[in-house]
Amino acid sequence: MSEPPLISPAHDAPPPAQSRRPWAAVLLDVSFWADWASVVGLAGLVVVFGITQPIFLSTANLQALLLAAAILVVIAIGQTFVVATSGIDLSLAATIMFGAIVLGCVYSAGWGILAACVLAIAVTSLVGFFNGVIITLGRIPDFVVTLGTLSAITGLGLILSGGEPTMVSSPFLLRLASGSFGPFGYPVWVAIVTAIVAHIALYHTRFGVHLLAVGGQVESARSLGIRTNRIKIAAYTISGFCAGIAAILLVARIGSAEPAINTSLLLNSVAAVVLGGVSLFGGRASILGPAVGALMLTALVNGLTLLSVSAFYQPLAVGIIVVLAALIMRYQR
């Protein structure tokens, strides 16, 4: 009963959390570390690797690092929209593979690279759309549906490609992979633009607020007239769209469309989202966090490689970091 009176002029409510606090208190607060896990982690890795292997901080290595992170950043952003609705998209990596194969097939059929890229993105968006429709209208748990999609489109990709990689030697994709504008390569710019657009969508549009509302309390959102199913379907479609962009970047990078799933890409997309402070229970998300989380995971692999640590240790390190991050997230406010 010691509740401060809500509506009487005299109130002795505790001071708002926004008021300035001494930095020492901030540093002792676990929720600070939870909110900034990816940034702190990235800074920590940069310092550690910078000291132990100075070449890590060379311009060439940093540029290579950013280039290598671009794909992961894009799909981590896609995954963020789904996780914000308290869902998960396990079909993401398979969708990338499928998009790449569609790109390869269309291009080798002589349709031109632009049509191939547009079709690849259209197909992956459609995969996401179907995920969303089946999850919402079929009322089936998200991981079951996307796991099914993972298997189905993997099979479809194998059928389409006959299990063989398709060479895609397009000058456009070659320039996309190797060209640069200013300090960054084109793939990095693609990731930056994706992040900016996603940030605006999440924080500055009605869709973004409704997305977080659906992820937070779906019943409340529905009773306020928000069309929750549409929002969820949109989130999965966005995830598919991002997979399409990633597919183009991937084909550009390796020069062919391979019918093989990069499983670590899926795990790392979820890992980046968790590191970025996005709640797996939905309702809470940012774009900068997962983007930095993706950078951090790539920096980890890059640094360990520079330190000549066996590649076998990398999944171990990623796993430990992700579980630690998830533990810290429990203290978020």
Add this chain to the structure above:
Amino acid sequence: MTEVPSAFDSSDIIISCKDLSKSFGGIRAFSDVDFAARRGEVTAVIGDNGAGKSTLIRCLVGVHRHDSGQVFFDGRAEPFTNPDEARRAGIETVHQNLALIDELTVAQNLFLNREIVRRFGPLTLLDRPAMKKQAQQMLSRLSINMPSVTQRVRRLSGGQRQAISICRAVGAGAKLVVMDEPTAALGVQETANVEALIRRLHEQAVSVILVSHNFDQVRRLSDQIWVMRAGRMVASVRARQTTGNELVALVTGAA
């Protein structure tokens, strides 16, 4: 005492129903209910658990579809087929679960699904400063103390949450605010705060329907009290002319 005002077509009445019945499968929620709420008054509906209060209210605001009978809102017959239409027509419901989103801020919750936006060419972006400012005004109009409108709702107390939910309902410029058990889960002090809030709505001539089974609260707050018992509307009394004992008798059927 048990007579029902017959003026269903009077412009005095904001919402009413006639001969309304509703069953779920074979289970009768209520039958042949007449009800009317006057403009600018606090109208209470009381009754025991399972008397049909909440279901009646849900039929009035379009959440459930009644089986027979008629609903009138603002002079229109059969106004709503879903809660969204009711909301657009000016009926705001403070749900028993408050319908707040814990992870969003106070301001975001106050403007949820009617955000203030600005157009930039093809883009429609949120006007966040305007929403924060108006959220502040909405809260101060009802004299609700809130540390900050950018605070997450998760960190608020039960009474504060109730206040936000009521504030959102009123802030939309609602013609009618429907509250289902607004103090059911609150402590003594917080209940007093919410009651003061309802009184303030009354002063500002907002029409309110209050569902409750707290007889004292209903007598303190409302102008007209309707009593339901076992799916029937059994009485309608002026709050000033009744006593707690009379209400107990009406609700339990001991009269």
